[in-house]
Amino acid sequence: MSSTTGALPEAWPGGSPAGRTVTPSPSPVRRAGRDRLVADLVSGVVAASLTVVVVLWFAGGGLTDLTIATGPALTSLGRLTGLVSADLLLLQVLAIARVPVVERALGQDQLARWHRVLGFTSFSLLLGHVVLVTVGYAATTRTGVLAQLWDLVWTYPGMLLATAGTAALVMVVATSVRAARRRLRYESWHLLHLYAYLGVGLALPHQLWTGSDFVASPAARAYWWTLYLATLGAVVAFRVALPAYRNLRHRLVVRAVVDEAPGVVSLHVGGRDLARMGARPGQYFVWRFLDGPGWSRGNPYSLSAPVRRDLLRVTVKDLGDGSRRLADVRPGTRVLVEGPYGALTADRRTRPRVTLIGAGIGITPLRAIAEDLDLPPGDVTLVHRAGDDSDLVLRAETEELARVRGIRLMHLVGPRAAGATPSWLPAHLAHLGDAEALRRIAPDIARQDVFVCGPDCWMAALEQALAAAGVPRSQVHIEHFSW
């Protein structure tokens, strides 16, 4: 295991920054325009699909059924909630399918948040659907609710499958509420979450065979099949096929493991044709190192330098679980990746000047972005917040960048201020006030782009400070890593 200091020219080949590999990208203005277009298209697709299911319900006599009697009215509402719930269920699977165009424009963390919202909404509607249909049927045929439920589950087409699917979804939702997430390791939670695919699939037969809006209309059935197949196709293509293809094509292998600081290692990963991966500084991959049992757990790590001469680099701090064992990975170990993902890239810039603020290991994507930004001396400010000096990861490199590129580098070192309101500043500077400190760092910060990366609660405090300092939301670029 080699152990060298992280000075830029020695540990990271390529010599001067001029020798770096640059993945061509559209100008910031075109990027922002394209993002907006994608966001609008996504909203359009969501709205259209919801409209279609409501029209289906309406065309199936849903509205008139509401006026007949209690039983049919409840059943009709049950049909509506079932349709909307199923539609949202498919949409949330699409949200997490990592469709490249969408992921690039909206960012994986934002998509993951929507996935969560859509998921819980869909589940609530699912519960409503079950209750409304059961009570509605029971009222129409004048039987008891429990007897009706039993009847539904055991005698109606596809309903036993749907019941099993509902049980799977109940388990998935129960393990995804925050209280449960805190108790579960990410890997265990993720494996349990995969049962959601089963839940979605097992619901399909009963929709087609018992759902009155589909039984009566071949067109509706065709539409529904198309929706399901498209969703399945997206998942298979972008979560299985594309990563498999990328790994086979680029054949990533660990070339070197470098100690950067106590508890911090850099892994240099080599492969073929890496420029074709299109990985931009600031992006991340989900990494699986084939170093023995437990290899199947993937972890997201950002690239800590621009892609260069067929080498990728990640710098990882020992934070438990997967990160600790990386120090023992041997050169020659094969690596599997998913990605590149991430919306935190230099081309998000909208202003002539940029400030990058990172805490601890969060400096890694920012250090990569800093090198990617091609701006005049003095236009880029890099702020590194750390608990103490040893937490200033990649210090030698950031100081080198400061020297060579004229980047204004600031270290804010020290423990957090103890107090009711969390501050992003170290204790000895807290008296300045969160927002004022930002203005001291860069007087024109409200007219700059600010890139942020660090622990979640620190980022939350910093976001508030940025808002207080007058930085518009559109100029703040943040990526969250804990979903």
Next chain:
Amino acid sequence: MRRIVTALAGTVTALVMLFGYHTSTAGSGTTAAVPSAPLTTGNSGSGSSGSSSSSTSGASGGGTQTYTGDTVQTQWGPVQVQIAVTGGEITDVTTLQHPSGNPRDEEINAYALPVLRESALSAQSADFDLVSGATVTSQGYVGSLQSALDQANL
């Protein structure tokens, strides 16, 4: 890894068992009753109405004539009724075909068909209220009944 394999095996087993259950592979469909063997569903529900006439199809004994209405296709399946007319009055209505094959249809028909029969006998025409919650079946019933009445010139 061992736990993953166990969970996978358990899931596959559960799925195989689920798909082996009969409702998990049948689609919805309808079966038409054979016309010469009229179903007693329509009669069994109305035991107290004193209608003890057994539903005989085909013809004429004494003054009773039977008339078979057209088969009306509804979105749930075909509906066909047969009326027995004695002395210018409808004395019985039997359902020859009704949507089935779907337990939901069976449930609806179990309560709707007797009601429709009663309505037809008391109204002595096809002019009566549809059964709520069984609109489609009712409409088919009325349609087929009307065509039978037309044949009987009633």
